[in-house]
Amino acid sequence: MKSEQILKFLVEIVKEASALVTDKFEVSQKGDAFDLITNLDVEIEEFLIKKINAQYPDFRIVSEEKNSNHSVTENCFIIDPIDGTINFTNNLPLWGIQIACVINSEAAVIYLPKMNELYYADKSGAYLNGIKIATNVVPIKNTLYSIDGTNNLPIMEKMRPYSSGRRNLGAVCVSMAFVSCGRLHGALFRSDKPWDYLPGLCIAKMAGATICDEPGFHGAAMNEEFLNILKEANK
Known part of the structure; x- marks a missing residue:
């Protein structure tokens, strides 16, 4: 399966899914007090799964709400219906819908609806609203x-001598997207939930970032030197 075909499909269904977003939603807790879910998380994920199953019935799906126990394998889609749910529920624009097919085809999409920014990538490169993007060194x-x-x-304390500043944006998809287009120079995520970081790592890689995908450390940086500094600080 050609990555450009899958990428076109992903862009289409993510745009369609964004139309489900409304200002009226219900919020509940999945686990602890900081792990929120809305009815829109479920509705968007179900919509994307239905679209994928119709087009690619033989592909496995790993998704945050319905298929979180599935492992990432070949011919696999990874879905996060709303990354940055706490931001979303508090009307902060830093959240997104993200999806990837990362093993064979290496295609991914991150859509930040409130910012009107559509990031996508395949082996031809990474793009923001149709314009090719690259990391900023x-x-x-x-x-x-x-x-x-x-x-x-x-x-953060270990990084103090190296960097002019840091941000906690509350959504991994936003952090990875911003590395990809050069607004940030590095991003690291320490959880091992693939729907949080795999789409962003794919886009960052295609934008020229140096990436790391290891248990307990999933990061992207403008170059290998800065990535190694982030990795050392994570120890």
Whole structure:
């Protein structure tokens, strides 16, 4: 299956799924007090799964709400219907719909509806609203990075001598998208939930970022030097 065919399909269904978003939604807790879910998470995911099953019935689907226990294999789609749910429920624009087919085809889409920014990538490169994008390399002392996850204070302290600043954006898809287009110079995520980080890693890689996908550390950076600094701080 050609990656450009899958990418075109992903762009279409993500745009269609975004039409389901409304200002009226119900919020509940999945686990702890910081793990929220809305009815729109479920509705968007069900819509995307239905579309994929109709077009690619032999592909496995790994998704946050319905198929979180599935492992990532060849011919596999990974879905996060709303990444940054807490931002979404508080009317912050930093959230997105993301989906990828990352093993064989290496195609991914991140859509940030409130910012009207559509990021997508395949082996031809990475794009933002149809314009090819690339990472932005700056001196280490001028770098700006993002960190998502829990217990981040030790990492932030270790990074103090290297970077001009840090951000916690509350949505991994936004962090990875911003690395891909050069607004950030690095991003790291410490959880191992593939729907959170795999679409973003795919787009960042195609934008020229150096990436790392290891248990407990999933990151993208402008170059290998800065990625190694982030990895060392994560130890």
